[in-house]
Amino acid sequence: LALPNVILRDLLKKIEVKDRLRLRLSCRSFEKLVAETNAGFFLVGTITPANYTPYIEDQSLGVISIQFGSAEFKLDSTEDKFDQFVQFRERIFTGISFDVFVITIRNSSIFLNFVRNIIHKFQIKELHIANLETEAQLEWMLQVMADFPTSKYHSTLSFLPETAKLLALPQMEYLEISEFDFQHIPAELFFNLLHLHTNLHLADVVLTSDEWIRAIQILSSDDRLRRVTLWVRGSNVVANQAACGITEATEGGHGGGEIEVVTPHSDSEDMVSFRYRKCKVFIDHFY
Amino acid sequence: RIYPLMRVTLTTSDGASVTVSRQLTKHSGFIEKAITDMAVDDNAVPLSAVAVDVDDATLKLVIEWLTEHRDDALPYPEKTDEERRADDIPAWDQAFVQKWDTKEDQQQTLYAVITAADKLDIKGLLDMTCKTLANKINGKTVEEMREILQLECDFTEEELAEIRKENAWCEN
Known part of the structure; x- marks a missing residue:
């Protein structure tokens, strides 16, 4: 050469x-x-079912799409193809680094084994694992996290795991728990999650007015930049706003105590935002 | 301590001599080591010749680059993962390399400067010229890559077919 x-x-x-x-x-x-x-550094990598549509059930495993930077690889979801691709991957680099690597998982042990085999020599700053639906998949995610002990983690769960397992998760940069039926996240569990993880997106959290104010106070006293999104029932929202001194008659710049209303019903008819010390709260989509 | 007024005479592989300021040579790990090995007194003006395994024409290009980059911070920062990108070459450096496009042996010049930067241990120049070469390869066909990297295909047709079949995993 x-x-x-x-x-x-x-x-x-x-x-x-x-x-x-x-x-x-x-x-x-x-x-x-x-x-x-080594192939060097890329901003984004993904492993996801091709033509995947979030929240649509019963999608067959079908074709898998793997992206390393701008290169996209597609392969049928069979054990043979997975084995061949792992061997091929070893012929195109010894290692590779990603700022963000996103794995959208499917309910298949073959797929989960394949993903671990593919990524085991990667360096990943932020590991995103989306679409976890079962306790077994949660166990798998914990194994993957153990493979990448220095990464930051983002995870999206479409079920509510057993409380002990949920609280045993390592610290997450972002944890989303949504789209589950007939269950709600009780206040005690919510406060534990608030303590453990930086950014949260939680469905159906039930909080009393005092707990609502406590949550805002906890976030306000935290120096980190954090975002917590809660889906709560409408009646709960109205009661909690009233506890903060916000009513239909409240105008911008006013509120109760240290709460300052910033946007009463301005941009959209169902949006209110207010500020409590360092914490800004947006409430929307309530009826 | 670097004394900017100190001057160093460099003797090239084709016998030419060039005297340059120590302010420039401080960016070359190879020349700095050679001077250190001479155990020159701090206050002396070292005119001792340092032999560099680079020809006169290439050394002139290296000195032109060093003159522009004489105030760059040292030591050259360790590259982080993110710095794999090759699209962040400073404007002056881009113009410097484009000047070679007018030369018949533009590819040879780039190779000569890369090799000189490697031998003289000038990390900033090596990084910039490697990025330039990466940009030349980017998106090229196999035949164009062979030409740029001066490679001869030594595969059989069957071997090429096998690799193409594997590469077909990548659909786009």
Whole structure:
């Protein structure tokens, strides 16, 4: 080769994965070099069922889409194809780094094993695992997190796990629990989650007015930038607003105690926002 | 301590001599080590020759780049993962490299400067020229890549077919 190996290794960290694939075809030396080098850093990678639509049940596993930067790979969800792809992956780089890596999981043990095999040599700053539906998948997620102990974690659960398992999760940068039926998240569990995780998105949380104010006080006293989204029942919202001194007659700039109403029914008819010390609260979609 | 007025004479592989300020050579790990090994007194003006395995024409380009980058911070910052990107070459450096496009042997010049930056241990120049080469490869066909990297295909047709079949996992 015309350039020293150390330079070519550096070069191979600066090119796209698609270019690595083409370089494999250039000559034997480069095919070997591609297999023996790190692919470098990419902003985003994903493993997701192709044509996946959130919240639609009974989607067959079908075709899997894998993205490394701008390169997209598609493969049928069979054990043979998964094995072949793992071997192929080992021929296109030794390792790769991502700012964010998103895994949308499906209810298939073959798929879950495949994902762990594919990503085990990756470096990932933020690991997003979406669409967890069962306790078994939660166990799997914990194993993956153990594989990436220094990453930040984002997770979306479509079921409410057993409380002990839920509270045993490592600290999450973002935890979403939504789309489950006939259950609500009790106040005690909510406050535990609020204490454990930075950003939350929770469905059907039941809070008394005092607990509502306590939650706002906890968030206000936290120096970190945090976002907590709660889906609560309408009657609960009205009572909690009243506890904060906000009624239909409240005008902008006024409120109860340290609460300052910023937007009473302005941009949209069902939106109110108010400020309590460092915490800003938006309430929308209530009737 | 670097004394900007100190000057160093560099002797090239084709016998030419160039005297440059120590303010420039401080960016070359190789030259700095050579000077240190001479155990020159702080107040002396070292005119001792440092032999560099680079030809005269390439060294002139290296010195032109060093002159522009004489005030760059040292040590050269360790590259983080994010710095794999090759689209952040400063404007002056881009113009510097584009000047070579007028030369018949533009590819040879780039290779010579990359190799010189590697031998002289000038990290900023090496990084910039590697990015330039990466940009040249980006999105090219296999044949164009072979030409840029000066490669000869040594695969059989059957081997190429097998690799193409594997690469077909990537649909776009």
